[in-house]
């Protein structure tokens with residue numbers, strides 16, 4: 001595919017245990033250099049029915065990036081450069097609630113960000129303040145909910161995801177604290193990914209698979225081997241959900257997503273004060289507001 005080829009409207013970002021996508025007719029593996037460095041992996045571009053889909057394994061093909069070193073900004077820039085608008089992500093999460101049993105699917109509706117050593121904006125060279133009240137898009141979440149229901153899988157239709165820095169799992173006291181906040185899930189990757197997606201005016205939602213009860217319930221159970229064992233048992237479910245999600249995304253309703261105009265009222269720095277280099281680097285996001 002060259003630059004004149006049709007845009008790729010949908011992307012799937014795979015988390016732990018999901019390093020490829022089945023059911024796709026693979027068209028190309030695209031290596032994309034970005035102003036933020038290389039993405040986690042070359043991006044697989046494929047076709048499912050009449051829809052083009054990009055797939056990117058968040059932690060790299062060989063899970064070589066930990067949650068703090070994932071190149072989140074490069075990933076978002078690369079997806080934007082393909083013309084992506086709809087981003088569905090998959091994440092393994094710990095459960096903070098008794099009724100979210102390992103193996104259950106959750107479609108989270110909010111996030112508490114506890115990360116502290118990740119670049120958290122695309123816009124370092126200017127001041128941009130986006131609205132992030134609902135970091136997961138309601139319309140895309142509904143598509144995910146419907147797909148999980150059709151698969152008849154145990155589903156929780158909302159929940160707050162606490163994003164911790166990691167890479168170590170929580171202490172018992174932290175786990176109790178997160179529960180006391182009323183949060184449902186603990187994970188390490190939703191931020192800054194969701195925030196950057198919004199800054200890039202991408203519509204974003206997540207399929208979270210509970211893999212463990214974190215340490216508030218199962219002190220000795222939270223380790224990578226146990227998490228991966230649950231993932232292995234359930235990843236076929238996630239793949240089936242994705243097969244339903246891709247054809248169900250309402251491509252014609254982009255403009256109904258708040259994300260499609262997230263920057264409209266957010267750019268504080270006047271055009272004249274944005275350095276030329278930044279205009280070039282960030283033009284993919286800003287040009288529509290700065291031209292004329």
Ligand SMILES: CSC[C@H]1O[C@H](OP(=O)(O)O)[C@H](O)[C@@H]1O
Nearest residue numbers: 015016067091092187188189227
């Ligand atoms: C493999 S256990 C911890 C690891 O799994 C989750 O990643 P992802 O959201 O990409 O599935 C969690 O956030 C940690 O990064």
Ligand SMILES: Nc1ncnc2[nH]cnc12
Nearest residue numbers: 092093094186187188214
């Ligand atoms: N308990 C947990 N804490 C943080 N990230 C996780 N990913 C899966 N289980 C997790």
